[in-house]
Amino acid sequence: MNIVLIGYRTTGKSTVGKHLAFKLNLPFFDTDTLVEENIKMPIADIVATHGWGFFRAGEKDAVQALEKQKACIIATGGGVVLDKDNVASLKKNGFVVWLNAPLNDIISRLNNKRPDGVVRPQFTDWNIVEETIKMVNERDTLYKQAADYTVETAQKSIVEVGEEIYQHLVETGMLINILKNKKLSDIN
Numbered sequence: 001m002n003i004v005l006i007g008y009r010t011t012g013k014s015t016v017g018k019h020l021a022f023k024l025n026l027p028f029f030d031t032d033t034l035v036e037e038n039i040k041m042p043i044a045d046i047v048a049t050h051g052w053g054f055f056r057a058g059e060k061d062a063v064q065a066l067e068k069q070k071a072c073i074i075a076t077g078g079g080v081v082l083d084k085d086n087v088a089s090l091k092k093n094g095f096v097v098w099l100n101a102p103l104n105d106i107i108s109r110l111n112n113k114r115p116d117g118v119v120r121p122q123f124t125d126w127n128i129v130e131e132t133i134k135m136v137n138e139r140d141t142l143y144k145q146a147a148d149y150t151v152e153t154a155q156k157s158i159v160e161v162g163e164e165i166y167q168h169l170v171e172t173g174m175l176i177n178i179l180k181n182k183k184l185s186d187i188n
Helices: 013-024 031-039 043-050 052-066 084-092 103-111 128-146 158-172 174-187
Strands: 002-006 028-030 073-075 094-100 149-152
Touching (some): 002 084, 013 028, 013 073, 013 158, 013 174, 031 052, 043 052, 084 094, 084 128, 094 128, 094 158, 149 158, 158 174
Parallel strands (some): 028 073, 094 149
């Protein structure tokens, strides 16, 4: 079983995913990174050159390629839930965790420059606050429907969010199954 992290932009999916992958000694995949590697362009350039539809098609390819994984951590792009086939693919071998951040935290993070210099392309030509409110409201129900478990990230560090997920996996017995799958895939 895979651990799949969903949520809006800047909710910590990639950072929490890397933390969990390190803690559990599991492979880590980021669907946005896979799209960039497959198309050989940063997301901002993909969107500027080809549009969001082209990016979403690349995202769907990345999600389908990960269907074969049996024990890994997957961080998804914020819009992965817009396609019901993506959700079905991720749930096939995955436990889906929604990282739900307060709207104010999301807007604050979007307004800050990323240390790696990566630009997140906007969806509209509106200001970032209006756009974020609209998009979060549109996707909120989709995240709720897709999620097997939700972590409210407000006032929590990356480590605390990762620990909450880890503890849930331990308490439900899922961690044992994940580690068994890892052991089997290591043997094969």
